[in-house]
Amino acid sequence: MTDRALSVVRAGALTCVQDEGRFGYAHLGVPRSGALDLPASRLANRLVGNAPGAAVLETTLNGCAVRPRCAVTVAVTGAPCPVAVEGRAVAWGAPVRVPSGAVVEVGAATRGVRSYLAFSGGITVEAVLGSRSTDLLSGLGPPPLRDGAVLPLGRPERGCPHVDVAPAPGVADELVLRVRPGPRADWFTADAPRVLATGRYRVSSASNRIGLRTEGPALRRAVEGELPSEGMVLGAVQVPPDGLPVVFLADHPTTGGYPVIGVVPEPDLAAAAQAGPGTPLRFVLGRRL
Amino acid sequence: MSGPRVLPVGDHALLVELDSGEAAGALHAELVRRRAAGTLPLVREIVPAARTVLLDGVDDPPALAAQLTTWDIPPLESGAEETVEIPVRYDGPDLADVAARWRVSEREAVRIHSSAEFRVAFCGFAPGFAYLTGLGERYAVPRRATPRTAVPAGSVALAGEYTGVYPRSSPGGWQLIGTTDAPLWDPHREPAALLTPGTRVRFVPRPPR
Numbered sequence: 001m002t003d004r005a006l007s008v009v010r011a012g013a014l015t016c017v018q019d020e021g022r023f024g025y026a027h028l029g030v031p032r033s034g035a036l037d038l039p040a041s042r043l044a045n046r047l048v049g050n051a052p053g054a055a056v057l058e059t060t061l062n063g064c065a066v067r068p069r070c071a072v073t074v075a076v077t078g079a080p081c082p083v084a085v086e087g088r089a090v091a092w093g094a095p096v097r098v099p100s101g102a103v104v105e106v107g108a109a110t111r112g113v114r115s116y117l118a119f120s121g122g123i124t125v126e127a128v129l130g131s132r133s134t135d136l137l138s139g140l141g142p143p144p145l146r147d148g149a150v151l152p153l154g155r156p157e158r159g160c161p162h163v164d165v166a167p168a169p170g171v172a173d174e175l176v177l178r179v180r181p182g183p184r185a186d187w188f189t190a191d192a193p194r195v196l197a198t199g200r201y202r203v204s205s206a207s208n209r210i211g212l213r214t215e216g217p218a219l220r221r222a223v224e225g226e227l228p229s230e231g232m233v234l235g236a237v238q239v240p241p242d243g244l245p246v247v248f249l250a251d252h253p254t255t256g257g258y259p260v261i262g263v264v265p266e267p268d269l270a271a272a273a274q275a276g277p278g279t280p281l282r283f284v285l286g287r288r289l
Numbered sequence: 290m291s292g293p294r295v296l297p298v299g300d301h302a303l304l305v306e307l308d309s310g311e312a313a314g315a316l317h318a319e320l321v322r323r324r325a326a327g328t329l330p331l332v333r334e335i336v337p338a339a340r341t342v343l344l345d346g347v348d349d350p351p352a353l354a355a356q357l358t359t360w361d362i363p364p365l366e367s368g369a370e371e372t373v374e375i376p377v378r379y380d381g382p383d384l385a386d387v388a389a390r391w392r393v394s395e396r397e398a399v400r401i402h403s404s405a406e407f408r409v410a411f412c413g414f415a416p417g418f419a420y421l422t423g424l425g426e427r428y429a430v431p432r433r434a435t436p437r438t439a440v441p442a443g444s445v446a447l448a449g450e451y452t453g454v455y456p457r458s459s460p461g462g463w464q465l466i467g468t469t470d471a472p473l474w475d476p477h478r479e480p481a482a483l484l485t486p487g488t489r490v491r492f493v494p495r496p497p498r
Contacts, residue, residue: 231343263299
């Protein structure tokens with residue numbers, strides 16, 4: 001391996017490589033995957049002069065530490081957190097020049113869940129089906145980071161980034177998700193949309209990259225029996241037998257057998273990626289449900 | 290036969306529901322044909338399933354929905370495509386149970402399974418895992434009461450009226466009747482999955498190892 005690489009000093013709770021995901025393979029059972037907070041990962045790339053879809057690191061709750069073996073520019077976005085280079089505090093949400101061999105420490109998120117680390121040149125692990133993303137459901141792409149792992153870095157684009165700092169949306173105290181009509185709304189009792197729209201939901205600690213699970217009032221079914229498996233989209237609000245809605249995130253299965261009452265539009269899912277366990281959650285219904 | 294029912298799925302997708310798996314397969318084949326011919330508006334994903342076809346990443350879903358219902362969709366032709374043969378050692382731990390449910394000998398169960406003509410109805414559960422139809426409802430079997438925590442890669446298995454082959458080791462509740470060495474999934478191959486929707490499949494018995 002060349003010197004254009006980084007070694008993992010502290011992998012953290014769950015740190016994985018993500019880009020914009022795999023498209024066009026859902027019919028083979030391949031989830032799209034990709035960064036859960038896509039605007040944050042794109043911003044991190046922009047800050048270091050990368051194309052928006054370059055592969056970055058996505059951390060979960062407690063950050064990570066890495067040691068680049070070459071001088072690189074690094075930017076951290078997404079969930080706000082302390083960032084240090086060789087023990088010295090540096091800026092979050094801005095490009096930081098890191099000398100070869102210096103440890104970049106990304107601390108625990110002070111708000112939100114997932115932080116994004118972009119490196120000039122991007123992470124260049126081998127792409128699988130057109131993407132470098134780690135897919136936790138099916139195991140495609142590189143495994144989540146482990147201490148001591150080494151990841152290759154690409155050559156930076158010519159020229160310097162022209163962005164010094166960029167505004168980033170804050171992490172809200174309450175998660176608000178719009179819901180559009182889903183294919184199986186008629187499988188639920190007539191009051192289900194009202195329960196969904198007025199119920200006090202919270203984000204469950206069982207949430208992960210596959211789905212945002214919820215705690216709150218259960219939605220009751222009008223149609224019993226099994227739904228034959230059908231295709232699932234990103235943002236689908238699937239309701240398993242316990243009646244508690246699950247919002248499908250990037251690593252969701254491509255087909256499923258529980259009815260989908262509604263669909264959360266993609267732009268709302270970045271906030272879902274940053275909503276930690278216990279965050280109050282409100283669903284706002286749109287265009288008849 | 291009733292026409293397809295088109296259901297909204299958020300702002301950029303449609304779920305087309307049909308009255309049988311065959312009809313869903315026929316619509317899927319027609320969509321693939323139209324896409325290859327360049328006459329289908331841009332659709333990012335076409336995902337067939339048991340009774341439905343999902344169209345995701347659609348620019349103008351209402352326009353496509355209106356178009357779809359006017360199509361004249363030819364029925365699926367048997368034997369029109371190439372058939373993939375999968376060699377199987379019928380040595381699965383649930384073969385005896387399956388034979389008992391079918392009220393036949395194990396040998397007869399193997400004959401029934403290996404003489405059926407299968408078609409990939411859809412994929413899911415794991416990359417390259419195909420749901421194969423062809424055995425028919427009378428040979429449907431329930432899932433195991435307690436799923437196995439690890440089903441070996443290459444296991445040939447039954448659940449409901451479907452047959453499937455596990456591309457890699459994973460937990461699973463299907464009834465295991467045999468094993469194959471066929472390379473089901475290779476992301477460096479085009480296509481990555483040996484069994485893609487619409488593919489015709491036969492299982493060919495091999496002597497036990």
